[in-house]
Amino acid sequence: MKLLTVLAAAALVAGIYHYRRYDRARLSRRDKVDERLAHAVRSALAGRASARVQVRCVNGTVTLSGTLPASERDVILAAALAVPGVAQVTNLIETTEPVGDLGPMQSGIATGA
Numbered sequence: 054m055k056l057l058t059v060l061a062a063a064a065l066v067a068g069i070y071h072y073r074r075y076d077r078a079r080l081s082r083r084d085k086v087d088e089r090l091a092h093a094v095r096s097a098l099a100g101r102a103s104a105r106v107q108v109r110c111v112n113g114t115v116t117l118s119g120t121l122p123a124s125e126r127d128v129i130l131a132a133a134l135a136v137p138g139v140a141q142v143t144n145l146i147e148t149t150e151p152v153g154d155l156g157p158m159q160s161g162i163a164t165g166a
Contacts, residue, residue, distance in 0.1 A: 083112070087110040087111060088110070090110045090115070090136070090138050090139065091108050091110040091115070093136050094108050094115050094133050094139065095108050097132045097133065097135065097136050098129055098132055101125065101128055101129055102119075102125055102129055103121065103122065103125060104119055104120060105119055106119040106121065106129060106146065107119055108133075112140075113139060113141070114140055114141050114142075114143060115133055115136075115141070115142050115143070116142075116143040117130065117133060117142060117143070117144060117145060117146055118145035118146060119146055120146070120147045120148070120149055121146055121147075121148065122148065122149050122150065123148040123150055126144075126146050126148055129146065130142055130146070
């Protein structure tokens with residue numbers, strides 16, 4: 054009976070060890086996918102903005118931040134949303150001039166259809 058208890062405890066410890074190791078590998082793969090997607094978005098935005106736009110990606114959600122003229126903001130948001138793999142874009146871009154008409158991508162979240 055003691056031998057069976059020891060074997061069960063050893064199997065439990067081994068299972069926990071392998072599960073945690075698998076979980077770390079899965080998180081590492083997700084980080085790599087997010088970094089590749091962020092790089093693809095940065096490439097799509099290259100040359101379209103007059104100022105630097107910060108790009109962050111978590112699970113297919115891209116967050117853009119920075120300060121741009123209002124005329125460039127919608128172009129940047131549309132370009133980011135057009136990148137394959139982007140599920141939604143969170144707009145934290147501030148505009149340099151006041152905007153009279155709040156366009157469809159003024160603030161908040163835009164999602165692809």
